[in-house]
Amino acid sequence: MMERIRVTHFGLGPIGAGVIRDLTGRGGFQLVAAMDVDPNKKGRDVAEMVGLPDPLGVQVTSSAEEALEVKSDVAVICTVSSLQAMVPLLEQVIDEGLRVVSTCEELVFPWVALPDLARYIDEKARKRDVQVLGVGVNPGYTMDYLPLVLSAPCRQVDRVEVYRIQDASRRRLPFQKKIGAGLSLEEYVRLRDKGKIKHAGLINSIQMVACGLGWNLDRVEEVIEPIEATHQVSSPQITVPIGHAAGTRQIGRGFVGNRECIYMEMRMSLGEPHPRDTVIIVGEPNIESTIRGGLHGDVATTALVVNALPVISRARPGLVTMTEIPALTCLAEMGA
Amino acid sequence: MMERIRVTHFGLGPIGAGVIRDLTGRGGFQLVAAMDVDPNKKGRDVAEMVGLPDPLGVQVTSSAEEALEVKSDVAVICTVSSLQAMVPLLEQVIDEGLRVVSTCEELVFPWVALPDLARYIDEKARKRDVQVLGVGVNPGYTMDYLPLVLSAPCRQVDRVEVYRIQDASRRRLPFQKKIGAGLSLEEYVRLRDKGKIKHAGLINSIQMVACGLGWNLDRVEEVIEPIEATHQVSSPQITVPIGHAAGTRQIGRGFVGNRECIYMEMRMSLGEPHPRDTVIIVGEPNIESTIRGGLHGDVATTALVVNALPVISRARPGLVTMTEIPALTCLAEMGA
Numbered sequence: 031m032m033e034r035i036r037v038t039h040f041g042l043g044p045i046g047a048g049v050i051r052d053l054t055g056r057g058g059f060q061l062v063a064a065m066d067v068d069p070n071k072k073g074r075d076v077a078e079m080v081g082l083p084d085p086l087g088v089q090v091t092s093s094a095e096e097a098l099e100v101k102s103d104v105a106v107i108c109t110v111s112s113l114q115a116m117v118p119l120l121e122q123v124i125d126e127g128l129r130v131v132s133t134c135e136e137l138v139f140p141w142v143a144l145p146d147l148a149r150y151i152d153e154k155a156r157k158r159d160v161q162v163l164g165v166g167v168n169p170g171y172t173m174d175y176l177p178l179v180l181s182a183p184c185r186q187v188d189r190v191e192v193y194r195i196q197d198a199s200r201r202r203l204p205f206q207k208k209i210g211a212g213l214s215l216e217e218y219v220r221l222r223d224k225g226k227i228k229h230a231g232l233i234n235s236i237q238m239v240a241c242g243l244g245w246n247l248d249r250v251e252e253v254i255e256p257i258e259a260t261h262q263v264s265s266p267q268i269t270v271p272i273g274h275a276a277g278t279r280q281i282g283r284g285f286v287g288n289r290e291c292i293y294m295e296m297r298m299s300l301g302e303p304h305p306r307d308t309v310i311i312v313g314e315p316n317i318e319s320t321i322r323g324g325l326h327g328d329v330a331t332t333a334l335v336v337n338a339l340p341v342i343s344r345a346r347p348g349l350v351t352m353t354e355i356p357a358l359t360c361l362a363e364m365g366a
Numbered sequence: 367m368m369e370r371i372r373v374t375h376f377g378l379g380p381i382g383a384g385v386i387r388d389l390t391g392r393g394g395f396q397l398v399a400a401m402d403v404d405p406n407k408k409g410r411d412v413a414e415m416v417g418l419p420d421p422l423g424v425q426v427t428s429s430a431e432e433a434l435e436v437k438s439d440v441a442v443i444c445t446v447s448s449l450q451a452m453v454p455l456l457e458q459v460i461d462e463g464l465r466v467v468s469t470c471e472e473l474v475f476p477w478v479a480l481p482d483l484a485r486y487i488d489e490k491a492r493k494r495d496v497q498v499l500g501v502g503v504n505p506g507y508t509m510d511y512l513p514l515v516l517s518a519p520c521r522q523v524d525r526v527e528v529y530r531i532q533d534a535s536r537r538r539l540p541f542q543k544k545i546g547a548g549l550s551l552e553e554y555v556r557l558r559d560k561g562k563i564k565h566a567g568l569i570n571s572i573q574m575v576a577c578g579l580g581w582n583l584d585r586v587e588e589v590i591e592p593i594e595a596t597h598q599v600s601s602p603q604i605t606v607p608i609g610h611a612a613g614t615r616q617i618g619r620g621f622v623g624n625r626e627c628i629y630m631e632m633r634m635s636l637g638e639p640h641p642r643d644t645v646i647i648v649g650e651p652n653i654e655s656t657i658r659g660g661l662h663g664d665v666a667t668t669a670l671v672v673n674a675l676p677v678i679s680r681a682r683p684g685l686v687t688m689t690e691i692p693a694l695t696c697l698a699e700m701g702a
Contacts, residue, residue: 052521179515182673182694183503183666185388242695315662322654329651330519337518353693358518359578
């Protein structure tokens, strides 16, 4: 039998909890420590915090130092979206010689948006001979990695379009609120202008695709607009009257010169029709690929994190992106 | 500017010719030698042999030794489907310290079907510190690599189905003949039983998917049947009367115990409806992904070969499969 991979976990929010449920349910992994900043979670068994029936025998600590005292192979970090905010923890973890897999959106492809920070982390990780990977369903898979993988059979690519269309009515309430569902258009605009209604990472995805295709973008653009309910729509938790925001639409564009060569659109609303993840490549050959219904964000992100754990040790040391490492695959026990 | 990658090419059949047209049309590569066994091609400029208007300044040789006298970085081998038949050339090329990218179907994933040969090549390549990759649209991409990449967002996979449905009426005549289009059912069966109507590599794809998911298959099965024309169908070259073979259907199955957990179906016929490449994953979550129209085999295979050339040097030395190396992407100049 393969040696089990020891995991030190940081961050017990919804995604972090999902990662723990996934990895403790599979063979091959051993959770050795878990840390969360919430003082109410301190000292309690991790199982209780993530909704598992049987104790895991690991108590939540609120101190990173304490979590890092236990010998481990890899740190899973599901704490913040901002890379800058994650740096102190990242430094500690790398200093301990642990590999890192994180859902931090800005870590997925920071080379263009935060080049100095990316280089700093890369060098630090190389020196300690560990790998650092940012991954998630988006950014990290549907709107960047998958379009790049789909370009492999092309002898030329002139333009890439990616559509992520989601019916939010079956997602958890915080997600529905994050997309502004139910707000009046005035409230939507007010919150949007405060930066509260925003998917983090669309521009990073555009930059990652451009880099993977060898394109130097001259300019990127991003717009965020409400999707107005033209008839009453609802989820189990929210009812949206006509004329209010049913959700949000976020569009990113990448230009070479004045030519728009990358177009990415996310639509997330209650009752959004035809949910899907679609990649269109205009080139030789043209490619149109669709995942029917679209990938469910939370399940996919936790699975990607867990599936990355056995793979990253085979990547080059340093800050790596999804395209630089061997392919992630689902390495779980088959169901009955 | 990046140093150009020097390429030594073997095999000027339709696929090999396509590779040359693709790589000489892009920046980044330099064709330094080309070999083909056909004595009629010997001494002629490669451009003439592959249908390019301007001479490339490289003459076709019929001797591998002569081709290998020119200093190079990577060998592209588009000669045979049988790995055993390719071994002598592979040995020569590896001995010269060249990396290898080949369309040899059996090289894509030989670890289960030809384990001793796979180990031999792997060790030989490791010793010379070079990489050897088998790749093509199928096997090598649509029915094995892509399903594995699509399993990455899954926390569990119970079953994989892959469908490659192709309308052969727009493909080249040798392809139409290879699938038995126009034959009476008796002729079809006679040729099939002689092994003449067969896509090489479906079982290899099944084994590659199983390996990538960590499954140990107990049994694989393969059936090849005619697709009977229920109305008259035709291509520009062939007309198929009712009751004759419009093409072929090849089905592969992989079992764990008595459970069929991998199902792969290829349908290739004149006028085949709804051409597509579809992957269905039964698991958590379920995934259904479709490339509309399906990937055109010849264009995709040549592009995959050329796109692999800059990537394989970053893989581990040895015999590698697509899932073990960084992701291939289209690295070509953008069109106007």
